[in-house]
Amino acid sequence: MPHIRSEDDFLALVDRHFPRGGESVALSRGDDAAVIACPDRMCVTTDLFLEDVHFRRSYFSPGDIGYKALAVNISDVAAMGARPLGFVLGLVSPGDADRDFWNGVLAGMAELAEAYGLPLVGGDLSRGDKTGLTVTIWGEAGPSGRFLTRSTAKPGDILFIVGAIGLARVGLALLEKEGIGARERFPAAVAAHLRPIPRVDEGVILADIPGITACMDVSDGLARDLPRLLPQGMGADLFLPPGLLHPEVTAYAAGHGRQPEKEAIFGGEDYALVASATPEGWKAVRAALPGAHPIGMVGGKPGYTLNGAPFAMNGFDHFG
Template sequence: MVPAPPSPSAFTFSEDGILACLAGHFPQTHPSLLLGRGDDCAVLKAGRPLCVSSDLFLEDIHFRRSYFSPEDMGHKALAVNVSDLAGCGARPLGFTLCLGLPDWVDMAWLDCFFGGMAALAGQQRMALAGGDLSRCERLHISVTVWGETAEPGGFLARGGSMPGDSLFVVGRLGLARVGLHVLEAQGRAALADWPAACAAHLRPEPQVDAGLMLARAGYNARPPALMDLSDGIIRDLPRLLGLSGELRAGADGQPPQQNQGQNPGQSQGLGAAILLPQGLLHPEVLRYAQEQGKNPVHEALLGGEDYALLGSCAPDMLPSLHAAIPGFCSIGTITAGGGITCNNEPLDRLSGFDHFEAGARGKKAD
């Protein structure tokens, strides 16, 4: 599907040279495009509704060059966006790419970066439809993806959970967090001892197939509530339940209530009772927690960059979803209030990460 890229030495490092290198990695045509790159806009064929999402991927905020290879950066910058499509149960179709490139970038680096991104785009059959290039002090990547809703089915959203629903995840919890910590401490030397954790952080695999199967399961039934886990269950579960985030802030311009220091969900309509036995966690998460004297379940709940799926569904859907979706894992029940608990312990002593809270600035996001 992707033509063999030309040698990077064939290009001068000019805008035209960069675009020609890119053309070697990303096909210009795609069944979902009426007009590809190179014009003011790309033109998308319309038919089924489209899901769209944008994410930033910034040097020293979201990744470090010291332990991300250029292929890793290309892969992950696209993967974190594709994960948002998976969280809506959508099939990826295409993306745009904005690149801010510092002085140290050369054509060989770009060729590897595009190669890592093109491998995932080819696997997901996504078209690169456009974008922008600029100089920048630090490497800056922003990607916008779109995909079509499942057929039969439709898109899956947050906010539709009901008391008694089963809570589930697809994918590993806390493994990417361990990867971040060991990579920060040891650099790429950590890959020898923590291969799965490092891979989870450097090369997350978005759960596209699982999202599509969940969307199809919602056809002729009450659809599952679904989201992708990017900030850890502790921050993302209240968003799934509509207790925080912009779904809750709504369009009235009123600030959402702050839950800092409170049990998220307390005094709200919905809660959750999570059951997360240690046996569900990856051996590297258990080993890391033991070495650090930490509670492995807490590490899994704090998570961050899991790019797993988190959802809820009617309990009678569980058997067929378990059978159909590799990695599908039931982790508890939605409750009518009562806050969020895990293994009968209230979650008021843990908190997730906010890029903008006082004291958070200048720290690596985790």
């Protein structure tokens, strides 16, 4: 397999996939810094995507790696009710960087960037023992001008999700056990883990509804993320009827002696949106986003119930 021979060689590969221009780009890649035209306020976020932590090369195709590294960042912008405007990229590669591999990574990322009209305005490149990507992305508010936040839900608010929950966890468990072959029986679960869909349009629609009180994306699992959506001292009563769950979650749980609701609630990396709305706001959500599903109600006291029974929330922790 041909190796990348120099930094210039690497940068030429980047140039092949990412145009230099862009509406908001005054000065693109190749200088000490890029220069971008900015709205009055922007949201900005950064996410790491590292081999053997966030992905495995054994079952992620190169294109999946590039896609997901960017998708998880776009999802954070979507969770703010915002639209992404541009990004920078840090790439870490073993010294014998394989050209076909990186060509695939960049192609997968460029496909998603193009779908959102996102310019790659700069980056950095380094040797390292393992492959890693780090993206920093920024975005602007939608027509409402507001950004959605966490920790701002109120007692009595309806909790709802946009997107599946638990599906990516099932995909991960199967991929770890069976490799990419798991795709044949569980295509949706595997796709949910490899190619999560950022909910940008949905986030912007939610930001436009005044009765939305809080919003975030589910990256560490609802069990860990939901408490972050609520102010301290509050809890929630959750209802996850079996019909809410994806059939592949239900099938996996049945085949492995597990409870499907627990798969859903502890499942990480779904990148669904979870949000809260006043009862009035919820009516607007139903009208605007038929794909939004209620999952419970915010309570004024700490503690959670799931389908009527007390339930302890916790989830994935890198250092736990």
